[in-house]
Amino acid sequence: METTEALLRVQGLGKTFRMYHLDAMLHAFEGISFDLHAGEFLLLKGRNGAGKSTLLRTLWRSYLPVEGHIWYRSRLGMIDLARAADVDIALLRRQEIGFVTQFLNARPRVAAQDIVAEPLRLAGHAPEEALDQARHWLGEFGVRPELWRAYPSTFSGGEQQKVNLARALILPQRLLLLDEPTASLDAGARAALVRRLTDLKASGVAIIGVFHHPGDVAQLIDREIDLATRVIADDSERIDHVAL
Ligand SMILES: Nc1ncnc2c1ncn2[C@@H]1O[C@H](COP(=O)(O)OP(=O)(O)O)[C@@H](O)[C@H]1O
Numbered sequence: 364m365e366t367t368e369a370l371l372r373v374q375g376l377g378k379t380f381r382m383y384h385l386d387a388m389l390h391a392f393e394g395i396s397f398d399l400h401a402g403e404f405l406l407l408k409g410r411n412g413a414g415k416s417t418l419l420r421t422l423w424r425s426y427l428p429v430e431g432h433i434w435y436r437s438r439l440g441m442i443d444l445a446r447a448a449d450v451d452i453a454l455l456r457r458q459e460i461g462f463v464t465q466f467l468n469a470r471p472r473v474a475a476q477d478i479v480a481e482p483l484r485l486a487g488h489a490p491e492e493a494l495d496q497a498r499h500w501l502g503e504f505g506v507r508p509e510l511w512r513a514y515p516s517t518f519s520g521g522e523q524q525k526v527n528l529a530r531a532l533i534l535p536q537r538l539l540l541l542d543e544p545t546a547s548l549d550a551g552a553r554a555a556l557v558r559r560l561t562d563l564k565a566s567g568v569a570i571i572g573v574f575h576h577p578g579d580v581a582q583l584i585d586r587e588i589d590l591a592t593r594v595i596a597d598d599s600e601r602i603d604h605v606a607l
């Protein structure tokens with residue numbers, strides 16, 4: 364019988380911020396270990412400042428951890444995201460790992476439908492087909508058709524978030540990191556997101572998320588990690604593993 368290997372194996376992961384102005388170290392989190400398999404959904408919990416966003420950004424490699432490993436089984440083989448070269452990280456971000464926040468990076472004079480279609484076009488889909496799908500997902504998330512050709516830099520926060528979700532979820536990734544993607548969404552868009560995540564999970568996408576309304580995704584959760592309260596340590600304690 365085939366045993367399925369984890370898609371992601373996090374071992375003893377820790378992240379510390381050096382707070383120069385306070386001459387102190389802030390342990391955003393430490394000793395985080397878990398396995399995540401294809402099709403699994405992990406909920407990150409914890410009060411404000413518990414380190415949820417920092418953990419997601421560390422997995423996405425916006426931050427380098429100070430200790431631990433992030434073993435990721437990519438299509439090309441095993442790679443430790445904690446140590447991988449930037450060029451490999453850039454490739455994985457394009458092809459395998461997605462990160463969704465509540466904020467759209469709205470570029471000036473790019474229409475909503477083009478922003479959403481872009482990941483498909485970059486992946487080699489024909490322009491017309493990419494646009495068709497983009498319109499489909501804009502509609503799903505409740506962006507009104509008269510806005511599809513408009514520039515999202517002028518949209519409301521909620522509308523921008525819908526465009527952001529459509530873009531982020533149009534092309535299925537293997538690992539999806541979600542940081543409060545529903546914070547300012549209306550009920551209809553939240554329902555659309557849950558439907559999309561349900562389908563992605565069923566197709567084998569592994570998902571790690573922080574949710575403003577965890578009840579929305581209750582049906583999807585396989586596991587939860589509650590991030591313990593952080594500690595601020597005296598600077599004299601350790602300064603040998605400061606973040607690079
Ligand atoms: N770039 C940074 N530099 C210094 N401290 C940071 C930085 N990013 C986050 N922190 C601190 O780390 C802690 C965890 O933050 P965060 O991960 O955003 O919490 P959460 O998402 O759980 O609300 C907070 O105390 C925050 O102030």
Ligand SMILES: [Mg+2]
Binds near residue numbers: 415416417
């Ligand atoms: Mg956060």
